[in-house]
Amino acid sequence: FIELTKAQAAKAPPDYVRRQTLTSVERFTTDELARFEAEVVRAQEEALAREQALVEALRREIENDARRIQQAAAAVAKLDVLAGLAEVALEARLVRPEVDEGETLEIIGGRHLVVERMQREFTPNDARMDFHHRRFMLLTGPNMGGKSTYMRQVAWCVWLAQMGSFVPAERARIPVMRRIFSRIGAGDELARGRSTFMVEMMETASILHALRPRSLVVIDEIGRGTSTWDGLAIAWAVAERLIQSPDVLTLFATHYHELTELPDAHPEAFNASVTVREWNGSVVFLHRVVEDAADQSYGIAVAQLAGLPREVIRRAREHLFRLEHGSEVEAERKQADSRQQLGLFALAEQRRQEQELSLLREVARRLREADPDRMRPIDALMLLAELRQRLEDDD
Numbered sequence: 001f002i003e004l005t006k007a008q009a010a011k012a013p014p015d016y017v018r019r020q021t022l023t024s025v026e027r028f029t030t031d032e033l034a035r036f037e038a039e040v041v042r043a044q045e046e047a048l049a050r051e052q053a054l055v056e057a058l059r060r061e062i063e064n065d066a067r068r069i070q071q072a073a074a075a076v077a078k079l080d081v082l083a084g085l086a087e088v089a090l091e092a093r094l095v096r097p098e099v100d101e102g103e104t105l106e107i108i109g110g111r112h113l114v115v116e117r118m119q120r121e122f123t124p125n126d127a128r129m130d131f132h133h134r135r136f137m138l139l140t141g142p143n144m145g146g147k148s149t150y151m152r153q154v155a156w157c158v159w160l161a162q163m164g165s166f167v168p169a170e171r172a173r174i175p176v177m178r179r180i181f182s183r184i185g186a187g188d189e190l191a192r193g194r195s196t197f198m199v200e201m202m203e204t205a206s207i208l209h210a211l212r213p214r215s216l217v218v219i220d221e222i223g224r225g226t227s228t229w230d231g232l233a234i235a236w237a238v239a240e241r242l243i244q245s246p247d248v249l250t251l252f253a254t255h256y257h258e259l260t261e262l263p264d265a266h267p268e269a270f271n272a273s274v275t276v277r278e279w280n281g282s283v284v285f286l287h288r289v290v291e292d293a294a295d296q297s298y299g300i301a302v303a304q305l306a307g308l309p310r311e312v313i314r315r316a317r318e319h320l321f322r323l324e325h326g327s328e329v330e331a332e333r334k335q336a337d338s339r340q341q342l343g344l345f346a347l348a349e350q351r352r353q354e355q356e357l358s359l360l361r362e363v364a365r366r367l368r369e370a371d372p373d374r375m376r377p378i379d380a381l382m383l384l385a386e387l388r389q390r391l392e393d394d395d
């Protein structure tokens with residue numbers, strides 16, 4: 001429309017047709033304008049119709065070829081995955097594993113791809129297990145020793161092999177596995193009403209329920225979230241259940257040293273540990289996995305490395321000593337206490353008892369030395385009289 005002020009509206013040309021009157025303006029249209037308007041509206045409609053027709057045609061075309069397009073997409077996706085795996089295999093020096101229906105897992109020179117990348121030097125490790133005689137590895141060793149890294153790298157190798165990838169190792173033979181379970185790390189789900197320990201136990205429960213032959217189980221530090229004895233008891237029972245599960249391979253890391261006894265009772269289990277060396281009073285982590293139980297946990301040394309205040313470390317050492325030598329220290333303390341509390345009278349009494357004891361020992365010695373078979377009766381009588389005299393003197 002054409003808009004004119006009220007003052008100008010009166011001068012509008014005769015072919016202007018009034019359409020609308022507002023407070024201060026009048027709006028007009030003309031035949032020509034109306035024609036344009038109609039044309040624009042029609043063009044819009046036609047454009048829309050054309051677009052719909054084109055989309056519809058394209059849709060039909062795609063529909064007719066849907067199978068082929070989906071096949072192509074799947075092929076490209078597969079190619080993409082394989083190309084990705086191939087690239088990693090080349091770049092990270094992976095090897096083709098032997099995957100078979102056998103019962104042996106053998107990884108020589110296995111590595112953890114991520115840790116390896118972050119670390120200047122990575123120590124490769126082997127893994128040898130089988131479904132019968134070596135199905136449960138109890139992994140102990142100091143904090144920071146490399147337990148978690150090792151268990152994850154084994155699980156990774158198995159997982160990568162199952163999906164048809166090369167694996168980070170020098171050589172690997174991996175049995176076909178049906179399931180891989182892991183119970184790693186500590187976290188809570190407060191919003192879902194589950195504390196750290198609850199999450200840990202629920203995950204453990206679901207593993208034990210879902211366990212089937214040809215499963216790999218990786219359990220990292222179970223039972224840490226509760227009191228020592230509860231935790232140890234649970235870890236022990238869970239370990240026993242896993243050892244008894246046929247055709248299940250388990251890697252079980254723990255700080256409960258008591259569990260290293262498990263292989264004594266269960267020939268299917270074996271001990272392994274990550275090694276460290278003490279050097280100039282500090283700890284050097286070698287990250288090498290050997291088949292032996294660990295001797296110490298070096299937790300305080302690691303806490304010191306992490307920068308805990310010196311005074312806290314010193315106190316921790318004292319507490320550790322007291323805990324480890326608890327009963328001995330306690331006994332000594334009691335003895336010292338009792339000595340201090342003895343009065344003069346008690347002291348005399350104690351001395352008297354000591355004297356009596358030594359006299360009795362003396363009598364016993366003399367009797368033992370005497371040989372009744374070879375003694376003359378007179379000598380025997382004299383010995384008897386003498387001993388009796390000693391006892392009477394003492395009274």
Ligand SMILES: Nc1ncnc2c1ncn2[C@@H]1O[C@H](COP(=O)(O)OP(=O)(O)OP(=O)(O)O)[C@@H](O)[C@H]1O
Pocket residue numbers: 115119121122123124141142143144145146147148149150274287288
């Ligand atoms: N094979 C290895 N070669 C080189 N470095 C390693 C190796 N394994 C582990 N590390 C290094 O040691 C660090 C600690 O390893 P990891 O977390 O596996 O120890 P851990 O034994 O599980 O300790 P914790 O008992 O505290 O859980 C890793 O972050 C990594 O930097």
Ligand SMILES: [Mg+2]
Pocket residue numbers: 147148149220
């Ligand atoms: Mg760990």
